[in-house]
Amino acid sequence: MNQQKKDRVNIAVAKDVAERLAAVAESLGMTQYALANQILATGLELVQQGFKVQQIREIAEFYKVMVELEVVPVxxxxxxxxxxxxxxxxxxxxxxxxxxxxxxxxxxxxxxxxxxxxxxxxxxxxxxxxxxxxxxxxxxxxxxxxxxxxxxxxxxxxxxxxxxxxxxxxxxxxxxxxxxxxxxxxxxxxxxx
Structure with missing residues (x-):
């Protein structure tokens, strides 16, 4: 048995989340497994650093604003x-x-x-x-x-x-x-x- 297959675990998510994951993975040319793994690993790392899920969303939004306004750190x-x-x-x-x-x-x-x-x-x-x-x-x-x-x-x-x-x-x-x-x-x- 392949090591990658052996290390996989199934988790349950809401149907709409699974559908969005599938659509985004396809649009990025990734497997659902690879995309979900990257998202979860990054999210878990941030939560372990003390961020709450809502904060992660707001930080991403803030980053988007800074990029769109071409803010230069000085x-x-x-x-x-x-x-x-x-x-x-x-x-x-x-x-x-x-x-x-x-x-x-x-x-x-x-x-x-x-x-x-x-x-x-x-x-x-x-x-x-x-x-x-x-x-x-x-x-x-x-x-x-x-x-x-x-x-x-x-x-x-x-x-x-x-x-x-x-x-x-x-x-x-x-x-x-x-x-x-x-x-x-x-x-x-x-x-x-």
Whole structure:
């Protein structure tokens, strides 16, 4: 008896899952066994690392968003220095660039998620890649509060980020009521229009 056959074990899955597995395996030119084995091995490895199944789905969604937006990872200190240096030379140009980036992100969220409420599930994962020590978003009724600590080392990068946040929220139909900036600290409070 072949070793691969001997090591196989049958497991039961819902009929629709089995049908989807068969269709995807065929479209990839793989056997159902090979595809199921790869999916399960990867999923189990992530669960053993402490991720919950819902988190795995959200991380994959977040990764897709980052790829679609062409996000380039840059070390936080480098980005901060570049923004601070540029801001000192021409604050209007920097704030305009960050505003445009905020609007681009808002357009993406509207197109893909329909609005901010549907995209809020990505916040815990988004906060892990933002160069900030703490990034919280609290939505209560029509009010939204964004608190970030450690978002930049100087007030220049915080002001640039504030410009991006303002344009992002305004483009999503919020009126920004309060913006507090200090070196490393940003708080934005907005209300749905």
């Amino acid at each position: 070390p936080g200190r480098l980005l901060d220095k570049m923004v601070a240096d540029m801001y000192k030379e021409n604050p209007e140009v920097v704030e305009k660039a960050w505003c445009e980036a905020g609007k681009m992100l808002a357009s993406y969220i509207k197109a893909v998620y329909g609005g901010l409420d549907s995209a809020l599930s990505l916040v815990p994962y988004f906060s892990k890649v933002i160069p900030a020590k703490r990034f919280d978003v609290k939505a209560s009724g029509d009010e939204l509060v964004v608190d970030a600590v450690g978002v930049g080392y100087g007030v220049e990068s915080v002001k640039a980020t504030a410009a991006g946040a303002r344009c992002f929220l305004e483009d999503l139909g919020y009126e920004v009521k309060e913006v507090i900036t200090a070196p490393g600290i940003l708080r934005v409070r907005a209300v749905k229009k």
